[in-house]
Amino acid sequence: MRIDSKVPPLLGTLLMLALARRVAAAQVPSPPDSATVDPERQNSRWSPPRLEGAGGVIYLPKLYYSTDNSFGAGGQILRPFRLPGCGDRALDSEISLKARVTIDGYLRAEIRTTLYPRGADWMFRAKISHDNLSRRFWGVGTDTPSEDEENFRPQDTLAYVEFFRTLVPRLRIGVRGEYEHFKYDDVEAGGLLETTDYPGKGVDGISGVGLLAEWDSRDDQHDPHRGLYLQAFSLAFGEKTGSDFSFNNYNVDLRGYLPISEGQVLALQYFLYSALGDAPIWRYAELGGRPHSRGYRTGRYVDRLLMAFQAEYRRPLSWRLGLSAFAGLANVTEEYHHFELEHMRPTIGGGLLLRTGRQSNVVIRSELAAGENSLRAHLSIGHAF
Numbered sequence: 001m002r003i004d005s006k007v008p009p010l011l012g013t014l015l016m017l018a019l020a021r022r023v024a025a026a027q028v029p030s031p032p033d034s035a036t037v038d039p040e041r042q043n044s045r046w047s048p049p050r051l052e053g054a055g056g057v058i059y060l061p062k063l064y065y066s067t068d069n070s071f072g073a074g075g076q077i078l079r080p081f082r083l084p085g086c087g088d089r090a091l092d093s094e095i096s097l098k099a100r101v102t103i104d105g106y107l108r109a110e111i112r113t114t115l116y117p118r119g120a121d122w123m124f125r126a127k128i129s130h131d132n133l134s135r136r137f138w139g140v141g142t143d144t145p146s147e148d149e150e151n152f153r154p155q156d157t158l159a160y161v162e163f164f165r166t167l168v169p170r171l172r173i174g175v176r177g178e179y180e181h182f183k184y185d186d187v188e189a190g191g192l193l194e195t196t197d198y199p200g201k202g203v204d205g206i207s208g209v210g211l212l213a214e215w216d217s218r219d220d221q222h223d224p225h226r227g228l229y230l231q232a233f234s235l236a237f238g239e240k241t242g243s244d245f246s247f248n249n250y251n252v253d254l255r256g257y258l259p260i261s262e263g264q265v266l267a268l269q270y271f272l273y274s275a276l277g278d279a280p281i282w283r284y285a286e287l288g289g290r291p292h293s294r295g296y297r298t299g300r301y302v303d304r305l306l307m308a309f310q311a312e313y314r315r316p317l318s319w320r321l322g323l324s325a326f327a328g329l330a331n332v333t334e335e336y337h338h339f340e341l342e343h344m345r346p347t348i349g350g351g352l353l354l355r356t357g358r359q360s361n362v363v364i365r366s367e368l369a370a371g372e373n374s375l376r377a378h379l380s381i382g383h384a385f
Contacts, residue, residue, distance in 0.1 A: 056080060058356045060364060060381050064100060068134040068151060074100035074108075076381045078362060080222075083117055091116050092221060096381070100133070106153075108133045123164040123172060131156045132185075139192050140281065140302050142332055142343065146373075150191040155183040156282070162212060172214045176233060181205040182282045199245070200280020206243040210235035218257060222382065223361040225265050229255040237279075247277030255385050264315040269385045271308040271330075279304065285332050287345065288371075291384035293330040295347035295371025303332035307339050312384065314353060322353035324367065326384070347371050351378075 061075040080092040093116050099109040110129030117124065134153050138144040157180065164174035183203045187193040193201065210233055218227035231253045238246040252272040257265055271292045273285045285306030289298025292308035310328025317323060329344035351367025366379045378384075 056360070058360065058362050058381060060379070062100070062379060064102075068136070069102045069106060070104060072100050072102040074098070078381050080360070080362070083115065086116060086118070091120050102133070106132050106134070121166050123162075123166075123174070125162040125164070126160065128159040129157070134186075135299060136297065137191075137193055138300060138302075139196075140198070140284065141334075142301055142303060142338075144301060148192060150188040150193065151186070152184050152188070152193055153186040154282070155181075155185055157181045164212070164214065170215055170217050172212075172216070174212045174214075175209065176212050176235060177207075177209050178235060179205065179207045180283075182280070198281040199278065200282055204244045204280055206237050206245055206280065206283070207241050208235045208237035208243055208249070209241055210249070220361055223355075223363055224257045224267075225259050225263070226257050228257075229253075245278050245280050245283075247275055247279035247283070249279075249283070250274045250276070253385075262316070264313070267312045267314065267383070267385065269308070269310050269312075269328075271306070273306045275304050287330050287332050292328065293345070293347055293371070294326075294328075294349060294367070294369035294378060294384065295376055296345070296374055297376070300371075300374075301332045301345070304334050305336060305339075306330065306332045309344075310347070310385075314383075320355040322355075322363075323350065324353055324365065325350040326367075326369075345372055353383075356381075 056079065058078040058080075059075065060077075062073070064072040064074070076096065076098045078094060078096045080094045083093055093114055095111070095113040097109075097111050099107065101107045108129075108131040110127060112127045113125070115124040116122065132153060132155050134151055137150050137152055138146070138148050158178075159180075160176060160178040162174050162176045164172040166172050181204070182200065184193055184201055212231070212233040214232075215228060215230040218224035218229055231251070233249075233251050235249040237243040237249070250273070252270070254270045256268045258268070259265055269292065275283045275285065281302070284302050284304055286299045286302050287293045287306060287308075288296030288300035292306075292310060308328060308330035310326060310330075312324055312326035314322060314324045327346070327348045329341075329346055331339065331344045333339055347369055349367055349369035351365055354364045354366075356362050356364060362381065363383060364379070364381060365383060367377070369376045369378065
């Protein structure tokens with residue numbers, strides 16, 4: 001098995017070691033009410049560290065190393081909040097920031113926000129990101145050989161905005177506008193990106209608009225134990241929207257949460273993505289580096305269509321600490337009828353779940369995921385799905 005050269009984030013490794021003794025002896029009590037927490041228990045030397053700061057800010061610092069991008073530092077910040085005038089039962093608005101900077105000055109950064117200005121009747125969501133960290137490319141297709149691996153450096157800027165209106169309880173309908181500008185830098189001489197006539201190898205930009213629908217019956221935004229979540233959208237890119245390419249993007253993300261017992265949950269996901277028409281290669285579906293295919297390096301397999309299934313079992317160990325185990329299948333292809341079970345690529349893994357603080361249902365996950373001939377480590381705020 002090939003182990004990825006990226007070292008597991010330092011904080012996750014230290015956390016696993018520090019909690020090993022506590023995990024071995026942990027019971028499964030119900031999460032205590034914040035007003036009745038035993039101060040001695042909260043301040044115990046074996047209690048997991050709080051990752052919730054003043055004002056409810058959740059933070060997760062990270063250290064990185066990879067052969068592609070050398071040493072780096074960064075992390076995540078999440079701030080849940082309620083907008084003025086929203087009732088106690090309104091959904092949490094939030095703003096989040098992810099960043100990673102290398103010692104050579106390259107970076108990946110994104111900022112997201114979700115706002116509920118009038119309770120749950122209206123919703124606004126937006127994201128802007130930039131990435132110029134070195135990536136790897138193996139060609140296009142479901143069976144690209146590992147020996148075709150090559151490096152390149154992108155200049156990738158992405159932004160989108162979404163507006164939703166709740167039509168009936170749990171159902172939101174909205175519109176989305178999206179822009180992305182992409183450039184391939186530092187491609188390898190004689191490699192696939194230099195010698196193959198892929199669409200979108202130049203300096204190109206795309207912009208498009210489309211419709212979205214969401215159904216959300218989850219009992220909690222951050223740590224659901226029951227309910228369904230469905231997001232589906234269709235985006236059109238073309239000359240009328242100012243895009244250099246004319247194509248359509250379709251996306252379906254269906255998640256279900258089944259309570260078992262004693263706080264145990266079985267989470268299920270079906271995911272479908274497609275880029276049809278004259279789409280640039282950098283808008284193709286990517287298997288790897290995403291929540292639906294955690295056992296593979298980002299972009300290990302690339303093609304127009306992606307389909308993924310996965311299941312994850314979650315159970316508490318103590319009132320802040322839990323375990324997860326997951327397994328899934330995913331693959332990319334050029335046409336829908338080429339999706340066959342025998343060709344789907346597996347992922348299996350597990351890890352620790354840590355509630356960030358006494359008042360929050362937001363979790364930190366630290367996990368290992370294995371795919372075909374690869375092993376990946378992940379440390380992040382929030383469940384994978």
